[in-house]
Amino acid sequence: MTGPRPVRAAVARAFGAPLTIETVMLAPPGPGQVAVDLRAVAVCHSDIGYLDGAWGGHLPAVYGHEAAGRIAAVGPGVTSLAPGQDVIVTLIRQCGACPACRAAAPVHCEAPYDRRRGPLSLPDGTAVEHGLNCGAFAEAAVVDASQCIPAPADLPPEVACLLACGVITGVGAAVFTAGIRPGETVAVVGAGGVGLNAIPGARIAGAARVIALDPNPDRRTDALAFGATHALDAADPRPWRPVQALTEGRGADAVLVCTGAPAAHQGAFRLAARRGRIVAVGMPPSGATVTVEPVILSALGQTLRGSLMGDVVPHRDIPWLIDLWRQGRLKLDALVTGRWPLAAINDAIAETRAGRARRSVIVFPDA
Ligand SMILES: [Zn+2]
Ligand SMILES: [Zn+2]
Structure with missing residues (x-):
């Protein structure tokens, strides 16, 4: 694996301002991490909350955390996922060893994670906040392997991404x-x-x-x-x-x-x-x-x-919800009210802000 690679991303430069489409640098996956080429990412109200500065955080930042894509590379020590695997990417990092993880409450995992020391940077080397542990308003993301849940082939990416946050919540x-x-x-x-x-x-x-x-x-x-x-x-x-x-x-x-x-x-x-x-x-x-x-x-x-996050255990509950979707007991397709390219993400956000969208989904060209 070589050094950081350039990817297109929607970057927050100022709270409350539109995102700007820029080229940022994405580091290769480190130990326990994976690189995911994204195929769909939905706009969630939590992204907008961070974008508006409602909960603090640092700028510049790349938000986006309700995502689906395909594993492009795995870092040292990752054995549960392999390149080519389709996955749902959640913001839920699980160390597996803290009191919350041991109590089957991984949404409250207590292992610290510094979003300012994530995989993203500007071309000049400035750190970019790894928004919501994902930074998924981008063509690709690097996340902890524990954040990825395998997605079956019959699940379209624009539906799969919804299972990362809104549906489980x-x-x-x-x-x-x-x-x-x-x-x-x-x-x-x-x-x-x-x-x-x-x-x-x-x-x-x-x-x-x-x-x-x-x-x-x-x-x-x-x-x-x-x-x-x-x-x-x-x-x-x-x-x-x-x-x-x-x-x-x-x-x-x-x-x-x-x-x-x-x-x-x-x-x-x-x-x-x-x-x-x-x-x-x-x-x-x-x-x-x-x-x-x-x-x-x-x-x-x-x-x-x-x-x-609905107190879910992602690797237990997301496959269950996929089963319910297959059986017609959970409407997921009807949640998607708009599909947008990354370049039009500010329009997608405006739809969500205005309450007109159930879910606006950014789809990538090969999806
Ligand atoms: Zn933990
Ligand atoms: Zn969310």
Whole structure:
């Protein structure tokens, strides 16, 4: 293996500004790493959060973390993957040895990783932040081998990439974090790219009712198409009333907040039943807060819990979700509402920002 190679990438130079298409240098895979020629990468709200500076980080940076591609090269010590293998690339790095990895909670792997010392640099040698551990808004990426899950040949790259983040985050929040049981009533707040996966997740877990809440009528239509039994206007000043009317006054057993809007997180408490679980899935900017009344939490026995990447175990759960897709039990193709070349990534981001996209996917010419 030789030295760094030039690749085209969408680079963030300033928070909140459009990405610029530039040639950056990508180092060859080091020990335990692989190089992946990317075939598809979706635009996720987390990319936009970082791009807007909502959660800090350094510039310049290359974001993009919901990706699929083909292994181009493997670094020393990698035996589980080989060149030519199609893979799904996630941001979930797993050391395999920390307390979280040993507890089957790899999304919380505690091994440190310095994104400023990743594989990307500018041609002049300036370090480029390895955004979300992937840097996948580029023709190719170098990631830890643990971030790659083999993709079967019948799974199109533009569908495969969705399994890296949005799908596992939504389905996993319902099945694993909320632990929905058969017969429960579930409220899904926000019917965007994650909420539209939480809805089938709740169905798969056996929910009796799945009530979607979204202020956007098109998204409410989407929610019903993806399996919600009811769709309510989240802009209603008292959205808990129709939820209570549907549940004999009880409220929802689980409330999955799948939007980053702080008001939606605040409103979730009113939707929950006694012993209800309120799950924070969507991520507001750092510093955004909600007010919790502890006496209500304790009196009603409610739980507030965060869900990162759906608490999935990627190598166990992504093959399961692929099976569900093959059986027609999980709509993945319909999540893709636009395909864009890398050069038009700012248009793809604008579609996502405007709420018009379920998922905008950047596809590469050979995909
Ligand atoms: Zn670990
Ligand atoms: Zn994501």
